[in-house]
Amino acid sequence: GENVEQHPSTLSVQEGDSAVIKCTYSDSASNYFPWYKQELGKGPQLIIDIRSNVGEKKDQRIAVTLNKTAKHFSLHITETQPEDSAVYFCAAFMFSGGYNKLIFGAGTRLAVHP
Amino acid sequence: DGGITQSPKYLFRKEGQNVTLSCEQNLNHDAMYWYRQDPGQGLRLIYYSQIVNDFQKGDIAEGYSVSREKKESFPLTVTSAQKNPTAFYLCASSKGPAGLAGGYLSSYNEQFFGPGTRLTVL
Secondary structure, three states: OOOEEEEOOEEEEEOOOOEEEEEEEOOOOOOEEEEEEEOOOOOOEEEEEEEOOOOEEEEOOEEEEEEOOOOEEEEEEOOOOHHHOEEEEEEEEEEEOOEEEEEEOOOEEEEEEO | OOOEEEEOOEEEEOOOOOEEEEEEEOOOOOEEEEEEEOOOOOEEEEEEEEEOOEEEEOOOOOOEEEOOOEOOEOOEEEOOOOOOOOEEEEEEEEOOOOOOOOOOOHHHOOEEEOOOEEEEEO
16 A cells, blocks of 8 residues: 655754654655654644655755655754654655545654753 | 644543544634554544545544534544554644645645544553
8 A cells, every 4th residue: 555654763863963854655646745743742743844846845944855756755954952852754645545645654753862 | 733622631441431532623624634643653544524524434444433513523432342442542634625636735735733632441
């Protein structure tokens, strides 16, 4: 079936360093790719998204890149801070199982150490 | 958590009991969703509703039921038929139905999540 793979599953960085999380997707027709941040015990919060008609999008310290040919997209966090510590999920909007839906990656647990 | 509320935050159930999780949104969104989250896994879709009085099964609907009698409410019932109900349940909503014609109307695809309900079966 259609799926989204996310790597790494855990990521540990020092404060101020950059963090990169990568996802690949299976359906070449996918056209919308959101990233969510989930803090402990809370629901996921949308932090940035990208549509298939652009290759890169930035919002302050976070950026997302999309390579449609290779079917992968990445989240880049620069100048990491302890409050960036959370679980990050990528997702791809695709047609699967008879309907359109968001398919989520398994998540990356990011730890930023002071 | 935007305008989506879920209650209760924690829920305990004895085996063999049905339990209903509440989800309410004041975002005037047409579409609502229920996901299940297990440790180390992504979110899996249980049920979704594109409009009032309509809903469809997701990938893991067995043992669950829903209703959508009002636009702002989408309660999920976890029945005794669900073999492994202990999990974190997330409700979400989006402006429009998934799969709106054209696909590039992605403002309709943005999903906003509630704070979740952690269900534990004793």
